[in-house]
Amino acid sequence: MRSASRRMTLAVTCAVVALGPLALDAEDWPQWRGVARDAVWGDTGIVERFADDGLTVKWRAPVRGGFAGPAVADGRVFVLDYQETPGSRTMDGHERLVVLDEETGVQLWTQDWPATYRNINAKFATGPRATPTVRDDRVYVLGAAGMLSSFDTTTGDLIWRVDTVADYGVTVPVFGVSQSPLVEGNHLIVVVGGEPDAMVVAFDTATGAEAWRAIETTSEPGYASPIAITAGGVRQVIVWHTTAVTSLDPATGVIWWQYDFSVPSGLTIGTPVRSGRYLLVTQVENGGLMLALNPDRPAARLVWQGANPNRTDRPPQEATLSTPVVSGDAIYGLSSYGEFRGVDAATGERLWSTDRLTPNERWGNSYLVQNGDRWFVTNETGELVIARFTPAGYEEVDRTLLLEPNTRTRGGASGRWDDRSVLWAHPAFANKHVVARNDAEVVRLSLSAEDYD
Numbered sequence: 235m236r237s238a239s240r241r242m243t244l245a246v247t248c249a250v251v252a253l254g255p256l257a258l259d260a261e262d263w264p265q266w267r268g269v270a271r272d273a274v275w276g277d278t279g280i281v282e283r284f285a286d287d288g289l290t291v292k293w294r295a296p297v298r299g300g301f302a303g304p305a306v307a308d309g310r311v312f313v314l315d316y317q318e319t320p321g322s323r324t325m326d327g328h329e330r331l332v333v334l335d336e337e338t339g340v341q342l343w344t345q346d347w348p349a350t351y352r353n354i355n356a357k358f359a360t361g362p363r364a365t366p367t368v369r370d371d372r373v374y375v376l377g378a379a380g381m382l383s384s385f386d387t388t389t390g391d392l393i394w395r396v397d398t399v400a401d402y403g404v405t406v407p408v409f410g411v412s413q414s415p416l417v418e419g420n421h422l423i424v425v426v427g428g429e430p431d432a433m434v435v436a437f438d439t440a441t442g443a444e445a446w447r448a449i450e451t452t453s454e455p456g457y458a459s460p461i462a463i464t465a466g467g468v469r470q471v472i473v474w475h476t477t478a479v480t481s482l483d484p485a486t487g488v489i490w491w492q493y494d495f496s497v498p499s500g501l502t503i504g505t506p507v508r509s510g511r512y513l514l515v516t517q518v519e520n521g522g523l524m525l526a527l528n529p530d531r532p533a534a535r536l537v538w539q540g541a542n543p544n545r546t547d548r549p550p551q552e553a554t555l556s557t558p559v560v561s562g563d564a565i566y567g568l569s570s571y572g573e574f575r576g577v578d579a580a581t582g583e584r585l586w587s588t589d590r591l592t593p594n595e596r597w598g599n600s601y602l603v604q605n606g607d608r609w610f611v612t613n614e615t616g617e618l619v620i621a622r623f624t625p626a627g628y629e630e631v632d633r634t635l636l637l638e639p640n641t642r643t644r645g646g647a648s649g650r651w652d653d654r655s656v657l658w659a660h661p662a663f664a665n666k667h668v669v670a671r672n673d674a675e676v677v678r679l680s681l682s683a684e685d686y687d
Contacts, residue, residue: 263662263669264307266365266414267505268603271461273559275605275663281683283620284634289679290686292667293339297332299673300361301412301641303660307368309336310387311662311669313676314375316349316361325351329362329377331385332676336665339678343390349379353406360641360673363412364459365660367422372439374422378410382424384442394442402428402435405454407500412457416471418484421445423462423471427455434460434473434480436487446487453477456502458515463508466490466532472506474515479506479523481532490532495523495539504553509560512537512579518554518570522582538582555599555658559609559623566609566623572598576625588628591619601660610663610681614656615639618668636661637670637677 259278267273298315305312311334318327330346351359364376368387376382380398385391398404398411404427413425421436428435433449458474462484470490471482476497481490497517507514508527513534516522521540528534540552558567564585565577572595576585592600592613601612608631611619618636622629639657661670666682680686 260665262307262368263664264305264368265416266303266367266459267557267660268663271416271459271505272508273557273601273603275603275610277605277663277666277681279666279683280605280681281686283632284618285686288634289618289636289668289681292337292678292680294675294677295332295334295339295341296674297671297676298330298361299641300363300671301358301658302362303365304662304669304671304676305366305368305373306336306662306664306669307373308387310334310342310368311336311339311676311678312366312368312373312375313671314362314364314366314377316351316378318351318359325354325356325359327351329379329381331366331373331375331383333373333387333390334676336678339676345383345385345390345392347377347381347383347395349377349381351379351410353408354378354410355408358409363410363457364414367415367417369417369439374415374417374439376411376413376415376424378406378412380404380406380411380426382415382437382442384422384439393440396437396442398424398426398428402426402432404428407454407457409457412459412503413455414459416460416462418462418469418471421484423460423484425455425458425460425473425475427451433475434471434482434487436484448482448487448489449473449475449480454500456497456500458502459505461506461508463527465508465527466530468532470532472508472513474502474506476500476502479513479515479525479534481534491534493523493525493534493536495520501554503555504557507558507560509579512560514558514560514565514579516553516558516567518552521552524579524582537580540582554597556601559602559604561604561623562625564623564625566602568592568598568600570597572596574600574628576623576627578625585625586627590628590630591621592617595654599656599658603663605663610668612636612657612661612670614658616657616672636668636679637672637675640672640674 432447524537554570620631
């Protein structure tokens with residue numbers, strides 16, 4: 235009996251050791267742009283090319299409208315959507331958080347709350363914009379009309395709620411509240427836009443009580459989500475709002491440093507990008523702003539700045555809807571005209587451009603996620619592209635259909651952009667799969683090489 239017990243113990247131990255490395259080759263996607271908000275996906279064992287018949291669908295589940303990409307954490311998928319009340323003349327309805335089992339797509343629980351979209355541009359009143367943020371056993375969601383909520387991820391119970399419009403005097407921006415909440419330590423940091431001095435507010439993650447507020451609100455907050463970095467020997471929260479790029483102490487809200495960068499249209503959309511010493515934001519009128527982070531103290535200096543007041547196709551680095559990436563000494567990203575570009579990070583000078591990646595459309599959009607030495611790019615046309623970018627040029631490896639786009643831009647009458655169907659929700663890349671959503675369904679598809687052997 236003792237010998238058998240030893241053999242069993244040894245077998246279990248060997249199994250645990252054998253499984254250990256496997257547990258490290260896949261990761262969740264618990265918030266906007268992944269684990270560190272840097273669009274880096276660390277999974278291994280991913281396909282080198284796509285199968286001829288496309289990606290294997292693991293499940294599909296119905297959802298309503300929304301621009302908010304899914305989050306994936308602890309075996310659950312979190313998706314936000316919206317349903318306008320039938321017959322409503324004031325665009326009143328309900329936002330909803332839908333939670334699905336990651337492996338099966340079975341609905342685990344839902345929570346909904348009233349939301350009015352009357353202050354949001356009707357052409358873009360499809361649904362919530364901000365990806366849910368999951369940390370430990372809590373999920374934090376910010377609706378397009380400014381309702382901030384915390385739920386228990388297992389039970390769906392509401393833990394706390396803050397109506398930012400009522401409590402902070404927030405004016406909902408014309409394209410809806412879009413910034414995904416950021417967890418840093420015991421604080422949930424939210425770009426609120428509250429008047430007069432609550433552009434950014436930190437809430438206690440457990441109770442929802444205000445911990446600190448920062449930055450005077452002299453204009454609308456814009457749409458960019460904050461990021462947290464370690465630079466100059468300290469943690470910094472980087473907030474790009476419509477008057478400046480600001481660095482805050484996440485513990486106190488004290489401003490470490492600030493660089494004025496006025497955006498007259500309010501269209502701060504792309505997320506700030508940090509790579510080594512570089513910190514980049516880019517926008518259609520102002521072109522781009524490249525800062526260098528000080529390695530010894532919390533500070534930053536200007537590297538270059540490009541202006542584009544007439545919204546022409548210059549300077550080379552301008553973008554609007556999509557967030558570029560900085561890799562080495564080069565920037566790669568999509569211009570507001572749908573042209574994909576490589577740009578010198580040190581000077582802002584264009585290295586190359588191509589129209590092969592995505593259709594050349596005004597206000598074109600794409601999402602770039604790095605996996606090893608390649609990028610998985612989601613086009614607004616619903617395609618998933620594997621590509622490599624170098625300072626020398628663009629190399630396309632493969633592409634396949636990810637999900638049919640069914641959101642209408644509905645801008646043709648104004649002449650500002652074409653009336654076309656787009657996929658404008660950022661997919662989640664998690665546990666060797668991609669989870670994508672449009673205005674009708676959420677789908678989980680395999681990117682594991684083992685599923686295509």
